Amino acid sequence: MLIIDGKKVSLELKDELKASVDRYRETTGKVPGLTVIIVGEDPASQVYVRNKAKTCKEIGMNSSVITMPADTPEEHLLDTIASLNLDPAVHGILVQQPLPEQIDEFAVTLAIDPQKDVDGFHPENLGRLVMGHLDKCFVSCTPYGILELLGRYGIETSGKHCVVVGRSNIVGKPMANLMLQKLKRSNCTVTICHSATQDIASYTRQADILIAAIGRAKFITPDMVKEGAVVIDVGINRIDDPTTKSGTRLVGDVDYEGVSALASAMTPVPGGVGPMTIAMLLKNTLHSFERTHNL
Ligand code: NDP
Numbered sequence: 001m002l003i004i005d006g007k008k009v010s011l012e013l014k015d016e017l018k019a020s021v022d023r024y025r026e027t028t029g030k031v032p033g034l035t036v037i038i039v040g041e042d043p044a045s046q047v048y049v050r051n052k053a054k055t056c057k058e059i060g061m062n063s064s065v066i067t068m069p070a071d072t073p074e075e076h077l078l079d080t081i082a083s084l085n086l087d088p089a090v091h092g093i094l095v096q097q098p099l100p101e102q103i104d105e106f107a108v109t110l111a112i113d114p115q116k117d118v119d120g121f122h123p124e125n126l127g128r129l130v131m132g133h134l135d136k137c138f139v140s141c142t143p144y145g146i147l148e149l150l151g152r153y154g155i156e157t158s159g160k161h162c163v164v165v166g167r168s169n170i171v172g173k174p175m176a177n178l179m180l181q182k183l184k185r186s187n188c189t190v191t192i193c194h195s196a197t198q199d200i201a202s203y204t205r206q207a208d209i210l211i212a213a214i215g216r217a218k219f220i221t222p223d224m225v226k227e228g229a230v231v232i233d234v235g236i237n238r239i240d241d242p243t244t245k246s247g248t249r250l251v252g253d254v255d256y257e258g259v260s261a262l263a264s265a266m267t268p269v270p271g272g273v274g275p276m277t278i279a280m281l282l283k284n285t286l287h288s289f290e291r292t293h294n295l
Helices: 006-028 043-058 074-086 105-111 123-131 141-152 172-180 200-204 256-260 274-292
Strands: 033-039 062-068 092-095 161-165 189-193 209-212 230-233 237-240 248-251
Touching: 006 043, 006 141, 006 274, 033 043, 033 074, 033 274, 043 062, 043 274, 062 074, 074 092, 074 105, 092 274, 123 172, 141 172, 141 230, 141 274, 161 172, 161 200, 172 189, 172 209, 189 200
Parallel strands: 033 062, 033 092, 161 189, 161 209, 209 230
Antiparallel strands: 237 248
């Protein structure tokens, strides 16, 4: 079985992005800039934001982090976004989720200029993805990273049956729409399953490409997978494991040990889809910079 190594690919991608940033610095005197806003003190969000800032620095992009207290009024956050929308040095704006209760996440998504929405969450970007205007939109980073992985591993997708389990706005729905596009790199017949799907295994067993974005540890078991399928595991679930120092460990939505005996290719957790997400965020930020400066 082929292990689809997202860690390795994300490092290659970061080298490529760094080369582009270095070239643009020399030719234009400018570099792409990403601003991340974090509201509150959610420890997991703080780790994600630190990683994003660190990776920006590694590839030579400008990054800034705006930290706001948990009781920040929505209006103040929206005002900050409005001023970042107008700042020519900012090419990407990301507001780390989850947000505190008093802030409407959708209002925040709508407030970000679609041209700077490097998360790809704005309805204009999602709409353009659905309509196939991929060169003019930002695609949500996790699905975009999965497409990149499939492409770099030369996995044939055209005409294949792709089954996506999960229909969230940030993973399942954009993923399914991406795989549906009339592009050489996708062009699949797509089925989407969710919590109300009856006899889910009858669908997943038909998948040539099975993408699990559920958030339930080891949900996909070997009896749900066709022999030779390509299996992409998006899930990140922390489970108890007394054999580790911390007493816990991360597992995906797929029973890796069982399913790897059947699959032809598979992403591990950790080290599969996860590392690609930040890399694609920076790729989107570079694209935003290139569009702004007609490069
Ligand atoms: P959500 O909770 O927003 O969505 C989960 C989806 O799974 C929903 O559509 C839900 O169905 C479906 N689902 C839940 N239980 C079942 C079930 N028993 N049978 C069938 N479908 C079910 O999660 P996300 O999409 O945000 O994330 C999914 C997973 O991916 C999580 O583990 C998350 O941590 C991980 N993730 C990883 C990323 C990475 O970079 N690797 C990035 C983003 C997420 P319904 O709509 O009916 O409720």
